[in-house]
Amino acid sequence: MTDHPVRLTVDDDLRRSRLTVLFRLILLIPHALWWWGWSIVAFLVAIVNWVVTLIRGRPPAGLYTFLASYVRYTTHLFAYAYLAANPWPMFTGRPGYPVDLEIDEPVPQRRWTVALRLLIAIPALLLAAAFAGSGPGAWSESDHRGAALTWAGGTLLTVAFFGWFVSLARGRMPQGFRDLQAYGLRFLAQTGAYLLVLTDRYPDVNPAATPAVGVPHPVSLAIEDDLRRSRLTVFFRLLLALPHFVWLFLWWVVAFLAAIAMWFAALVIGRPPAGLHRFLSAFLRYATHVYAFVMLTANPFPGFTGRAGSYPIDPRFPPPERQRRLVTGFRLFLAIPALAVSGALGGLLFICALLGWFASLALGRMPTTLREAQTYALRYSTQVSAYLLILTERYPHSGPIRVESAS
Amino acid sequence: MVAAWLLWQTSVPDGLVLPKVDSAVGVDRQVLDDAEDYERFLRWTFVASQLAALVVLVLYAWRGARLTRESAAGRIGTGMLLGMLGLAFVWLSQLPFELLELWWQRRHGLWRSGYLEWFFETWLSLGAEFLFVCAFLLTTMALAAVLRKTWWLAAAPVFVGLALLFAFIYPYLVDGRPAPQDLRRDAVVFAHRQHMEPVKVEVEDWSDFTTIPNAYATGVGPSRRIFLWDTLLDGRFDRRELRVVLAHELGHHSRNHIWKSVAWYALVLLPLLGGVAWLTSRRGGIYAPRAVPLALLAVLVGGLFLQPLDNAFSRRHEAEADWVALETTRDPVAARRLFRAFTRDALEDPTPPGWAYAALATHPSVEERIAMATAWERRQTGR
Numbered sequence: 001m002t003d004h005p006v007r008l009t010v011d012d013d014l015r016r017s018r019l020t021v022l023f024r025l026i027l028l029i030p031h032a033l034w035w036w037g038w039s040i041v042a043f044l045v046a047i048v049n050w051v052v053t054l055i056r057g058r059p060p061a062g063l064y065t066f067l068a069s070y071v072r073y074t075t076h077l078f079a080y081a082y083l084a085a086n087p088w089p090m091f092t093g094r095p096g097y098p099v100d101l102e103i104d105e106p107v108p109q110r111r112w113t114v115a116l117r118l119l120i121a122i123p124a125l126l127l128a129a130a131f132a133g134s135g136p137g138a139w140s141e142s143d144h145r146g147a148a149l150t151w152a153g154g155t156l157l158t159v160a161f162f163g164w165f166v167s168l169a170r171g172r173m174p175q176g177f178r179d180l181q182a183y184g185l186r187f188l189a190q191t192g193a194y195l196l197v198l199t200d201r202y203p204d205v206n207p208a209a210t211p212a213v214g215v216p217h218p219v220s221l222a223i224e225d226d227l228r229r230s231r232l233t234v235f236f237r238l239l240l241a242l243p244h245f246v247w248l249f250l251w252w253v254v255a256f257l258a259a260i261a262m263w264f265a266a267l268v269i270g271r272p273p274a275g276l277h278r279f280l281s282a283f284l285r286y287a288t289h290v291y292a293f294v295m296l297t298a299n300p301f302p303g304f305t306g307r308a309g310s311y312p313i314d315p316r317f318p319p320p321e322r323q324r325r326l327v328t329g330f331r332l333f334l335a336i337p338a339l340a341v342s343g344a345l346g347g348l349l350f351i352c353a354l355l356g357w358f359a360s361l362a363l364g365r366m367p368t369t370l371r372e373a374q375t376y377a378l379r380y381s382t383q384v385s386a387y388l389l390i391l392t393e394r395y396p397h398s399g400p401i402r403v404e405s406a407s
Numbered sequence: 408m409v410a411a412w413l414l415w416q417t418s419v420p421d422g423l424v425l426p427k428v429d430s431a432v433g434v435d436r437q438v439l440d441d442a443e444d445y446e447r448f449l450r451w452t453f454v455a456s457q458l459a460a461l462v463v464l465v466l467y468a469w470r471g472a473r474l475t476r477e478s479a480a481g482r483i484g485t486g487m488l489l490g491m492l493g494l495a496f497v498w499l500s501q502l503p504f505e506l507l508e509l510w511w512q513r514r515h516g517l518w519r520s521g522y523l524e525w526f527f528e529t530w531l532s533l534g535a536e537f538l539f540v541c542a543f544l545l546t547t548m549a550l551a552a553v554l555r556k557t558w559w560l561a562a563a564p565v566f567v568g569l570a571l572l573f574a575f576i577y578p579y580l581v582d583g584r585p586a587p588q589d590l591r592r593d594a595v596v597f598a599h600r601q602h603m604e605p606v607k608v609e610v611e612d613w614s615d616f617t618t619i620p621n622a623y624a625t626g627v628g629p630s631r632r633i634f635l636w637d638t639l640l641d642g643r644f645d646r647r648e649l650r651v652v653l654a655h656e657l658g659h660h661s662r663n664h665i666w667k668s669v670a671w672y673a674l675v676l677l678p679l680l681g682g683v684a685w686l687t688s689r690r691g692g693i694y695a696p697r698a699v700p701l702a703l704l705a706v707l708v709g710g711l712f713l714q715p716l717d718n719a720f721s722r723r724h725e726a727e728a729d730w731v732a733l734e735t736t737r738d739p740v741a742a743r744r745l746f747r748a749f750t751r752d753a754l755e756d757p758t759p760p761g762w763a764y765a766a767l768a769t770h771p772s773v774e775e776r777i778a779m780a781t782a783w784e785r786r787q788t789g790r
Contacts, residue, residue, distance in 0.1 A: 230477045233488075236495045239534045243487055243541040300479035301488040311479050 069093035084181035131184035179212035179399035207400030218318035425778035430757035456504035471700030559680035583609030601661035624659035647741035658731030
C-alpha cells in the first residue's frame, strides 16, 4: 500500500524550554484566537470544497492549498500546546515546524466517498475522541457527594498534563510521551484532512506508521494472531468472557496479596523472589490473554492458567533481577503518570474493540490497523502492570513503535 | 423406587374424591374464552420453541465439535466454550418465540416491560446460564479426568449439594421488603397452627413489569421465606383470599417441600447424568470437549422426557399445600374465590387439555383446586 497522502514528520530533539513550558497556556492565547478565526473560515471553505469536489471529482487547487495550510497550522499549534514540540509556531501553517505535515498534491477522489464523507468519517471521529478527549481534570457532578474527578480519556491532554511537570523538572520531554503525542497528532491531522475533503484515503490508526524511536523494553508482546475472527464468538464475546471475569477476579484477590508481599520482599532483599515473580507473571499473562479476548485483539477462547505461549497475544516478562530499593519503595507513586496514560490508551483500546466488533461480524476478520492499535495499547497496559507488580524496574515506554515480533 | 414412593406421599387424604364443579361459576364467559385463547397460543409457542431447540441442538451435536478450533483454553476451557456456544445457539433459536410470547402477554395486559428491556434481560440471563453451564462442565469434566466412566456417580451428589446451597442462599438474593403487619401477624398464627416456627413474609415488587399475581415459598432452615408479589396487594384480593395464599405458602414449608424437591432432584439427576455419560461415551465421554455438544442434547432430551414426571411431582406438592391451607384457614369460600381469580387476573385456563396439563402444568388446574376446596368443605359438613 502507498504512503498516506497526509504524513507527519518529526524533527524534534525533545529539549523543552522551561520558561515557555511554564507559560505555555498563556503563550497560546494569540494562537487560539487566530485559530478560531481561521477555523470559521476553513469551515465555510470546506463546504465549498465539498460541493466542488463532488461535482468535479477532485478538489480545486486554491481551496486545497488553503485547507491544507489550515490542517498543517492546526497540527503545529496542537504540537505546541500538547508539548510535542518546543518552538512557538508560525501563524501561516508554512512547512518547517519540528512536528510537521507532508501533504501530497490534490488527486481525484471517488465521488460517493465525498458525498457520504461525514457518515463514513464517524468511526474515525470516534477514534479521534480517544486521542483528543478531555483528559484528566474533567469535573462532573455525582449524585450526592458534589463534584468528583473523572477520567474522560484523551491521550493528548493526559500526556501533556504529566509531560508539563516532567518538562519543567528536566527541561526535556520523555521520548515515549513525545512519540505518543506524535501518534495522536498524526491521526487527528489525517482525520481533519479526510473531513475537509483533502483526500479520500481513510485515516490510519496503525501506530507503526508514526515516526517514532523504538525503545526496546523487557516487557513485550509476542503476536501470533492471523486476524481471522469467528463471527459466532465475536457476537457473544462479552458473555463468553464471563467465566474468565469470575476467575480473574478470584485470581486478582490472591494477586493483590501477593503483590504486597512482593513489594515488601523486594524492599528487603533488593530483588523480587522467584516464586512470587513467577506467580504474578502468570497472573498478568492471564489477564492480558483475557483482555485480548474481550477486546477482540485475538480470536481463541483463552485458557485459565496464564501459561506462556498458549495464546496468540502473549506477554513476555524478564527474569527476576535486582531492583533499586528507592524505586521499589515509591513504585505506586511513580506509576501514577503511567497509570493515567494507560487509562487514556484504554479508551483507544475500547473504541477499537467497538469498531472491531462490527468489522469482525461483517468481514470475519479484524482490520489490521485496529488490531495494531490495540496491541500497542495492550502492550503499554501490560508494561504498566508489570512495573506496578515489581516484575520489572523499567518504566513503561509509551512510544507507539512496536518492538515485538510481527504477525 | 422406595425413595420416590416416600417422596410421592402427601397429607391429602387417600381416596379423596374431587367432586364435579363448574369452574365457570362467577367468571365472565368472555374471560373464560380469553383464558383459553391465551393459553392455547402459549402452549403451541412452547411446543414450537422446544422443537426449535431440539433441531438446533441436534445440528450442534452433529457439527459443533469443529468449534474447538476457536479455543486455546485446554480441555476443560474448550469444553466450557462449547457449552456456552451451545446455549448461545439455543438462545438465538428461542428469541423469536420469546418475542412472540412477550407480544402476546402485552397484548393481554399481563406484561408491562418493553421490548428493549426484555431483550436486555434475556441477554443478562443468558450470561447467568453461561456461568451455570461453565460450573457444570468444570465439575463434570474435572471428575471425568479422575473417575473416567463413573464420573456421574460423583457428580450427582456435587450438584445436589449445589442445589441445596442455592436453595439456602436464594432468599438472600431477592430484593424484598417486609409484608404489611396484618399479613405478618396472620403468618405467625398460621405457622403455629401448622406446628412450625414463624417464617418471614416479604413483598417483592413486580407491578412495574406485570399484573400477574404470584407468591412463592423459598429457602431452607434459617433462610426460609415467603415472598408475595406486590401484584397481590393492589386491591384485587381481599384479606381472606390473601390469608389463603399465605397458608398455602406456609404449607410448602411445614410439609418440607423444598427439602423434598431437592431430594426429588437427586433422584432424577442420577439417571439423567448416567444417560449423559452413556450417550457421550462414543465420543470419548464428557472428558473430551468434543462430547459437550452431544451432552447438551442429551440433557435437553432427558429434561423433556422427565418434565411430565417433574410436573406431576410438583402438582402433588401444590395440592398438598392447598389442602394444608384449607385446614389452616378453614375458609373454602375464600379459596374458591382466589382460584377463580387466577382465571380472571392471570388468564389461567381452568380446564387445560390433557397433554398440556401433563407437559406444562406445575400446579393443579383451577378446576381441580376449586374441586378440592369443595371436597374439603363437604368433609367438614359430612355431606
